[in-house]
Amino acid sequence: MGDESTPASMKALARNGRRSGPPAAATILDVARRAGVSTATVSRALAAPDKVAEETRARVIAAIAATGYTPNASARNLRARSTQIVLALLPGISNTFFAPILNAIEDTLSAAGYGMIIGDTRHSLQKEAHYTRFILAGQVDGVILFTGQIPRDGDVASASGRVPIALVCNEIVGERRYSVFDVDNRAAAARATTHLIAAGHRHLGHVAGDARNIEAVERMKGFRLALKRAGIPPDEAAIWEGGFRYEDGVAAATRFLALRERPTAIFASADHAAIGFIRTVRDAGIRIPEDVSIVGFDDIDYASVIDPPLTTMRQPRASLGRLAAEDLLQRMGRDAVDVPPIRERLRCDLIERETVGPVATARSVRRPAKLQREGSGAARGGVT
Amino acid sequence: MGDESTPASMKALARNGRRSGPPAAATILDVARRAGVSTATVSRALAAPDKVAEETRARVIAAIAATGYTPNASARNLRARSTQIVLALLPGISNTFFAPILNAIEDTLSAAGYGMIIGDTRHSLQKEAHYTRFILAGQVDGVILFTGQIPRDGDVASASGRVPIALVCNEIVGERRYSVFDVDNRAAAARATTHLIAAGHRHLGHVAGDARNIEAVERMKGFRLALKRAGIPPDEAAIWEGGFRYEDGVAAATRFLALRERPTAIFASADHAAIGFIRTVRDAGIRIPEDVSIVGFDDIDYASVIDPPLTTMRQPRASLGRLAAEDLLQRMGRDAVDVPPIRERLRCDLIERETVGPVATARSVRRPAKLQREGSGAARGGVT
DNA sequence: GCGGGCGGTGTAATCGATTGCATCGAGGTC
DNA sequence: GACCTCGATGCAATCGATTACACCGCCCGC
Structure with missing residues (x-):
């Protein structure tokens, strides 16, 4: 620590001397010198404490505290490759x-x-x-x-x-190098749709997502699957592709309102879109669920907050x-x-809230035979 | 490039040979060798293209493409200190x-x-x-x-x-080393409160934020300031501290509902809390804005989506x-x-939507003299 | 014809940590 | 008492890039 102290301090001066910028951060060498050990020991004191003598480690810790040393991540990452x-x-x-x-x-x-x-x-x-x-x-x-x-x-x-x-x-088709964690979108969408059919609806619409999105595609397939199982032909004019966002629901609602023969129930591929849809049709004087029932997908926070609270498929x-x-x-x-x-x-769970009811009597529909629920009253509840 | 090619390839083998892991990423040295130049030239070809001959740079680019080289960020950061x-x-x-x-x-x-x-x-x-x-x-x-x-x-x-x-x-009191960008919370809160007073309200409540949050404190000060200016004594029982979240609004609403003498207007320190408040009191049968007016703060996305659309102070x-x-x-x-x-x-902007109306006639209040607005009808509009 | 400037390139130091290997002393064993 | 073991520590190579400096031709001007 004798004769090399001068070049060392000059080096520190050179680092700190240029301009009036912040003082250079302490390095492992500063700590080592102050503790009177080598840099290897400092490194070990931090990474493998049991390989260093108790007393030495204490000195290192003290030196670290005194210098305010924080290991430089770039250097560590470079060497450790992680x-x-x-x-x-x-x-x-x-x-x-x-x-x-x-x-x-x-x-x-x-x-x-x-x-x-x-x-x-x-x-x-x-x-x-x-x-x-x-x-x-x-x-x-x-x-x-x-x-x-x-x-x-x-x-x-x-x-x-x-x-x-x-x-x-999500999923990238044809890619086997990733792990994938998702829900069975098709089955869940089919269940959501079936829930509407069970409430007596025979004319259903779908606020679909982006056709380039695999989840949106799967949910659409589930929607069609449920219709097919119930022997209901899909109404292509009531299937609106767009996306999962609020604005997409608004756009779908606009097209819904322009329809001559409107569906009595809607399956929306995402809650944000469902909420945009609801907000827009209600402004046009349509009541939910009396005039139109709707089921969403995701169970986002605001699903239970909006009016009426949204029935939806919850993703885990x-x-x-x-x-x-x-x-x-x-x-x-x-x-x-x-x-x-x-x-x-x-698996997803259906969270029943207040946006699904029986078919409005005003509409010209055959009275559903297998309707069991009593409408919005019974549909109440679900989770908070 | 003669005799050192053997150790180089052995080195590459050593890197790739261990286990069946992914092939090691190409380094700048691999690129340099393939292009027949030094690493310095490769580095320059990327960082300072005009310092390298056109033809050389083309060779380097080709070598990079061939090797799939990506510069290692840790090494660069270590050297460049940024x-x-x-x-x-x-x-x-x-x-x-x-x-x-x-x-x-x-x-x-x-x-x-x-x-x-x-x-x-x-x-x-x-x-x-x-x-x-x-x-x-x-x-x-x-x-x-x-x-x-x-x-x-x-x-x-x-x-x-x-x-x-x-x-x-945000702001950290007593800290001068940061730049700070915020709104004048006190002034904005005062304006929001004054807006309620102008609608005729004389009994005001406040859904306040966390007392440890400087913004919440400032908004509370603004609220009190506006009351003072209008000569209205604050009702401490109608000032509920909590936070900016939805749940905090719910909690405040519960205390509001328990009140014997309820305020006719509420200034909420955040939209999320305002929405929780509205949702809760509406479930208890209270109408907005007929029974209670409310102004929020922030203008979050959902402010215009909830029912009724929230009047609020918009932050830029x-x-x-x-x-x-x-x-x-x-x-x-x-x-x-x-x-x-x-x-x-x-500066903030007041966005007038539909949650502010005149004082309910049912309540025992002196008829406000300076009320100009016609209530929820006139308050309609604002932004989309 | 010679010095200077300049564009293009290579050499090697450097950034700050980690870590394999060497070293060293203390204590134990035969 | 010589040798070995083992814990504690230091030395120095290493990770992969950037960059100051040196160098080498080549061209130009006087």
């Missing part, structure tokens, strides 16, 4: 649907010492490409995708093989998030190189 | 209030070549500490904070000085986000070391 961070890639944070899934992911990951950061692509391929570079550059150890659609050039798919990827509520969002995170943890582990991707499909 | 990434730290992504702000931030940053990632602290000091380490470890070049409250040990404040920090819709969220991002860009620039933090306070 970041202990997972990126969750969303198509839009304004969609509250994702929040409970993300919470579950974060809880699961942080319990294992991993961190989670969120990226928002806002449905933009360009922004997605930006995050793809981020992933390929080794900035994260794993990815959870909510955005996958059809494989495209330069999309996140190109990162497969480098880091493990899990898809949640927390479970989806937890499973995806656990899968990623397994496949990110340094000893687990050959853990194959898995696929899990969870 | 990441070109900004972290936005939220108390909870389930709160849709933040979405438009974040979008504006992302747009502004990405136009300047920066990326944005989101961290969610969920009001947990422990999770915040996790992100603090992330920041101190040099993983980001700047931070936008939505979470700051009272300075605490180990919170993000300890990162000040290392990286520039901007606060949005996109502007706040844009300004914060621009400020950060200035202070992150390598040549801008001494750019001081700034403070901007923006």
